[in-house]
Amino acid sequence: MVNIPVAHSVTPGQATVWLQSGWRIFAASPGAWIVTILLLKVISIVVSLVPLLGALLGALLTPFYSAFMFLLAHENSVGRTITMNNLIQPLRKLEPKEGGVFQALMILGLLSLAVAFAIAMVMLLGLLLGGVLGGVLGAVTEADDEMVVAMLVGGLSLVFIPFLLIGSLLGAIWGMLCFYAIPLVTFSNIPVWPALKASGQAFMRNIVPWLLFGLILLGLGIVASIPLFLGWLVLLPVMVGAGYASFVDIFQYTPAESEGTLDLFKPLD
Numbered sequence: 001m002v003n004i005p006v007a008h009s010v011t012p013g014q015a016t017v018w019l020q021s022g023w024r025i026f027a028a029s030p031g032a033w034i035v036t037i038l039l040l041k042v043i044s045i046v047v048s049l050v051p052l053l054g055a056l057l058g059a060l061l062t063p064f065y066s067a068f069m070f071l072l073a074h075e076n077s078v079g080r081t082i083t084m085n086n087l088i089q090p091l092r093k094l095e096p097k098e099g100g101v102f103q104a105l106m107i108l109g110l111l112s113l114a115v116a117f118a119i120a121m122v123m124l125l126g127l128l129l130g131g132v133l134g135g136v137l138g139a140v141t142e143a144d145d146e147m148v149v150a151m152l153v154g155g156l157s158l159v160f161i162p163f164l165l166i167g168s169l170l171g172a173i174w175g176m177l178c179f180y181a182i183p184l185v186t187f188s189n190i191p192v193w194p195a196l197k198a199s200g201q202a203f204m205r206n207i208v209p210w211l212l213f214g215l216i217l218l219g220l221g222i223v224a225s226i227p228l229f230l231g232w233l234v235l236l237p238v239m240v241g242a243g244y245a246s247f248v249d250i251f252q253y254t255p256a257e258s259e260g261t262l263d264l265f266k267p268l269d
Contacts, residue, residue: 006204007201012208012209012212014209015209015247016216018246019213020211024241025076025077025240026237026241028081032082033237037233040065044058055116062111063182067094071093073243101111104190105186115170115171116175122163122166122167123163127160132244179243180203180250181195181196181199202250209246213246
């Protein structure tokens with residue numbers, strides 16, 4: 001029987017602590033983190049260029065990207081410096097021969113693809129219904145061309161915006177379910193469905209810390225975007241490290257490796 005970790009509630013102030021921990025993880029191997037972000041971006045661009053299959057491959061690979069970065073954060077958190085020589089070492093845990101982790105991440109990738117398809121269908125339905133509504137209004141009122149165009153735009157806005165909100169809500173819910181499911185299956189080999197449930201519970205029990213965390217990231221994202229988006233080379237790995245720290249904090253995860261472990265929750269000097 002698999003022991004499913006319990007998601008604990010934390011105080012809102014932990015949101016700032018997670019970010020400090022994220023910075024500490026990034027500062028342990030800044031060069032390797034920046035190279036990793038650039039490599040993953042290049043891989044994502046190349047994958048997206050594959051005819052017909054680009055979007056499919058991108059959705060399937062996203063959980064593997066996330067798992068890889070969580071593993072790098074874990075390496076730093078247990079005191080191992082990441083270098084160019086051992087950058088790909090954590091990937092061995094994601095190999096098919098490892099069994100459970102690979103299959104679980106593949107399932108998460110397929111579910112991500114299904115959710116993306118569902119969101120696309122919701123958006124398309126909103127566009128179609130909005131266009132139909134605008135066309136019907138224009139035909140019924142016998143309006144001139146300019147008025148018909150205005151009614152089409154109005155119909156699209158009236159119908160599409162609610163569908164946009166529904167699609168956004170679906171994406172947000174899936175993001176919450178998937179976020180902690182990835183480290184749960186990667187580090188603890190938890191089956192997919194219990195991992196998704198535990199991830200959802202983690203967010204429900206920590207809505208306020210995560211709202212504060214999101215607001216802080218919004219401000220940092222604006223600052224990081226000013227110098228030609230170069231600040232994201234630092235902010236993205238800090239976000240990954242902060243996400244890992246939140247996982248350790250909420251699930252009280254204790255790595256087996258303790259020698260040289262960083263004190264993630266020690267205040268920064």
